[in-house]
Every structure is written in C-alpha cells, then in structure tokens.
Amino acid sequence: MPNLLEAKKRTQIKPKTINYELEEKYKTLGKNKTYFIKTYGCQMNEHDTENIKAILEQMSFKETDIMENADLILLNTCAIRENAHNKVFGMIGRIKHLKESKPNIIVGVCGCMVQEEIIADEIKNKYKWLDIVFGTHNINELPKILANNLTNNKLELEVYSIEGDIIENMPVKRDSKYKAWVNIMYGCDKFCTYCIVPYTRGKQRSRTKENIIKEVEELKKQGYKEITLLGQNVNAYGKDLEVDYDMSDLLEETAKTGIERVRFVTSHPWDFTDKMIDVIAKYPNIMPYIHLPLQSGSNKILKLMGRRYTKEKYIDLYNKIKEKIPNCSVTTDIIVGFPGETEEDFNDTLDVVNTCKYDSAFTFIFSPREGTPAAKMKDDTPLEIKEQRLYKLNDLINKYAREANEKLKDKIIPVLLENISEKNEEMLMGYTDTMKLVNVKAPKEKLGQIVNVKIKDVKTWSMDGVIEDKS
Numbered sequence: 001m002p003n004l005l006e007a008k009k010r011t012q013i014k015p016k017t018i019n020y021e022l023e024e025k026y027k028t029l030g031k032n033k034t035y036f037i038k039t040y041g042c043q044m045n046e047h048d049t050e051n052i053k054a055i056l057e058q059m060s061f062k063e064t065d066i067m068e069n070a071d072l073i074l075l076n077t078c079a080i081r082e083n084a085h086n087k088v089f090g091m092i093g094r095i096k097h098l099k100e101s102k103p104n105i106i107v108g109v110c111g112c113m114v115q116e117e118i119i120a121d122e123i124k125n126k127y128k129w130l131d132i133v134f135g136t137h138n139i140n141e142l143p144k145i146l147a148n149n150l151t152n153n154k155l156e157l158e159v160y161s162i163e164g165d166i167i168e169n170m171p172v173k174r175d176s177k178y179k180a181w182v183n184i185m186y187g188c189d190k191f192c193t194y195c196i197v198p199y200t201r202g203k204q205r206s207r208t209k210e211n212i213i214k215e216v217e218e219l220k221k222q223g224y225k226e227i228t229l230l231g232q233n234v235n236a237y238g239k240d241l242e243v244d245y246d247m248s249d250l251l252e253e254t255a256k257t258g259i260e261r262v263r264f265v266t267s268h269p270w271d272f273t274d275k276m277i278d279v280i281a282k283y284p285n286i287m288p289y290i291h292l293p294l295q296s297g298s299n300k301i302l303k304l305m306g307r308r309y310t311k312e313k314y315i316d317l318y319n320k321i322k323e324k325i326p327n328c329s330v331t332t333d334i335i336v337g338f339p340g341e342t343e344e345d346f347n348d349t350l351d352v353v354n355t356c357k358y359d360s361a362f363t364f365i366f367s368p369r370e371g372t373p374a375a376k377m378k379d380d381t382p383l384e385i386k387e388q389r390l391y392k393l394n395d396l397i398n399k400y401a402r403e404a405n406e407k408l409k410d411k412i413i414p415v416l417l418e419n420i421s422e423k424n425e426e427m428l429m430g431y432t433d434t435m436k437l438v439n440v441k442a443p444k445e446k447l448g449q450i451v452n453v454k455i456k457d458v459k460t461w462s463m464d465g466v467i468e469d470k471s
C-alpha cells in the first residue's frame, strides 16, 4: 500500500538499475486475449503506456481500441488535479456495469492516482471488484501481478511508496513511427508546494548518458525523425549522478547523433543555465521551442509555491532565451487561485504574460492535493473569482497565441508530417520546429517527412498550409 510519509522521504541511497526481462512462463498468458488501455496523464504517463502495451504484447495480448470488446481493460491515471480523479472514477463506474455483464474481464488501474494513499484506501474499501492495481514504480511487475490475479481471482494491489529504481530494457510500443519519447530521468525532487508528482513518482533518478544516447541512436537507425527528452524537470538532469555532466552536455551529445529534431520537456526555470541556452542556439537540430512554466507572476505566490525564482529572474531568463535563440517559441503553465492570491498578485501574472507574449499556455485553477503543503494553506478566494481570473487569463493567452501565429502567415516553415489531419482526411497534420500545429494539403506519401510549408491561413490554435518545396 502507498504511504504518504514514505513517499516524502529522500535518502542518499543510490537507485538500483533493474534490467527488465519477461519470464518464459508469462509469454503466452494473453493468448487469444485483447487489451484496451486509456491514458489520462502527462507525456511521462503516455510513455509508460507505451511500455505497458509492449509488455502486454510480449505476453501475447493484442490491442483493441474498443473497450467493450477487451478481455483486459487498464486505466493509466493521473493525480495532478481533482478533475483528473473525477474522470477516472466516472470511467470506473462505466466499467463496473460492463463487468457485471462480462464477469471474466480483467480490470486494472495504474499510474499516479493509485500512488496516493487516500485513493489506494478508497479502492481497497469501495472497489474490491477491480482485478489489478499497480503504481508507477512497478510497471515491470505487470506480468506477475496479472498472473497472480488469474490464479487467485481476487484484487491484486501492488503499489510501493519508494524513492524508485531505474528500469532499463523495458520494451516499448511507440504510438508514432516518426517521433519518440526518451526518458532521461524519473521522479522529481523539487517539491513545489502544490504538486503531487514528487510523491507519486519518487525521487529524481537520472538515466546514464550512455543508455540515453544508445536509445537515441537506435531510434535514428529505425528512421525516427524526432525525439523528445523527457522528465518532470529535465534541466536538473545529472544532478543526482556522480559525474560532471549536465543537461547542456546531454543536449549537445543528443544533437550530435544527427537525429533531425531534438526536443525536451519540461524545463524548470530554476535550473536553466546559460550553457543550455548556448547549446540550443548552436545546434540547428535542437528545436527552437521551450516550455517554461511560470506558475505565477507574483513574487509572494512564487515563494509560497516554492518555485525558487522571482518574476524578475524569470523575465531575465526569458529575455536571454529570446536574444540568443532566434525565433524561439516559448510556452508556459500558469496556476490561478493559489491560496492567498490577491487581485494584485493575479495582475502580476497578467503582467508577465503581457511581457512574454507566450506562443501558448496551459492554465489551471489551483487544485489542493492531499498531503502537499499548499493543501493546508488558508485559501479564502471564492471559486467564482478564481474562475473569472482563469477566463481573463485565457483571453490574454489566446490573444498572444493568435498574434504569434499571425506573424507566420505567408512564411515558409519546416513541418514534420506525422498523421492524417483530424479535421480533414485529405490533409496531413504536423508540427513546426516551434511546435505549432499545422494542417497541410499533402499526399499521404509525405507522412514521416519534414517538408517546407507555406502558411496560408491562421487560427488561434492551428494553421493551414501547403507544401512549398519539391521534396
């Protein structure tokens, strides 16, 4: 069972590296069976799903995208805000009905939500009909957990509140043939006062550069065009290793593999070094796009959040990025309605948005997470006021997002065509180097290529264009 006090601990003990290997006896466990998996969380959660899918397929399960047909249903959950919980519990309710008519299906819940003590308790007490529950630290144990459930026919709940290990050699079934996530670190040690992630994902553990670069080189060989180095706080990469090697070194070495596009998320402003900016500016295959969460523009609130930078420092960093990396797009995350946020504090946030004119942003109303310091802070702002602040902020964000797109009208920009467009089957969709969504009139043969696109039409959250070169 997960335990909040255990989850808070940070010791000096070095994480173990475990090499994943599927035991022979599990290889046919899923024969003639199908699985359905739904993912609720961030990129790390999505990438975990890619690992889970591959493990299940090694066990002979086949994927289905129709939940009602599946023999195994898994929900890979997120705990970041209350509404993430609500969505999952809504879905569990639907699945309960399904299980009543098909009692043999196996239903499982995994991911960050079940790492929370209160949720695990709730599952044990109210959702005993679930079959398997496992956390973020033991995805590698899925075969064993499934086998135990099949043998014992009762709820298998295996969630650990540990600082975590590093699991290498996990198989992966990637969603895309052209772009890939590459974990460079797990967990987070920042403990921003509102955030549940350090509790659900354990302590910061960086993978070795050798394993990371090997994975990137392999992906390049397989024809991947783009990789995204992944972590909750990638700029702190390597700080937990006994080597003199940091994120700027890793970015440089990744760029030198020659893979066409390198991205990275997420960048905490606190650890963003000048050396990193120089490396990003130097290598054309490191994309000019930085997600730089602000959270708040008020120094008082930033302090309460434990973010360890000020509004002024953030703006300095932003200016440096914009000066040194031409046409760099910058996006952000902002929380409104943090405990104690006054109208004046909120105006400070608007002020930073007016200065940084973000290309886009994710905005949220503060959601208290049980066990975090912010959940205990006095919060007397009514929800109605918080909602008004969110709308006001979103209007401003939308205005600048549109303005950023307008600047690209009639320009020619590189786009990696990665899929059929959702809005029109005749079109393909992809992202610019600066991470803007473009729908492109192009034949399907162009999928997987980076093409020059002339932007014809501009909206707030996407653009339309046509291929301009002969590639």
Ligand code: SAH
Pocket (backbone or CB within 6 Å): 080, 081, 194, 195, 196, 231, 232, 233, 266, 267, 268, 293, 295, 333, 334, 335, 364, 365, 366, 367, 368, 369
């Ligand atoms: N590691 C990233 C953030 C990951 S969580 C970083 O530090 O930037 C993604 C976003 O969710 C955060 O940037 C924050 O804006 C938001 N968030 C996290 N906890 C939240 C909470 N309790 N309430 C509302 N939003 C939250």
Ligand code: SF4
Pocket (backbone or CB within 6 Å): 188, 189, 190, 191, 192, 195, 196, 197, 198, 232, 233, 268
């Ligand atoms: Fe959460 Fe802060 Fe860690 Fe990001 S850096 S995951 S916001 S604790």
Ligand code: F3S
Pocket (backbone or CB within 6 Å): 040, 041, 042, 043, 044, 045, 077, 078, 079, 080, 111, 112, 113, 196, 197, 200, 201
């Ligand atoms: Fe959610 Fe866990 Fe990611 S809480 S945002 S899935 S790290």
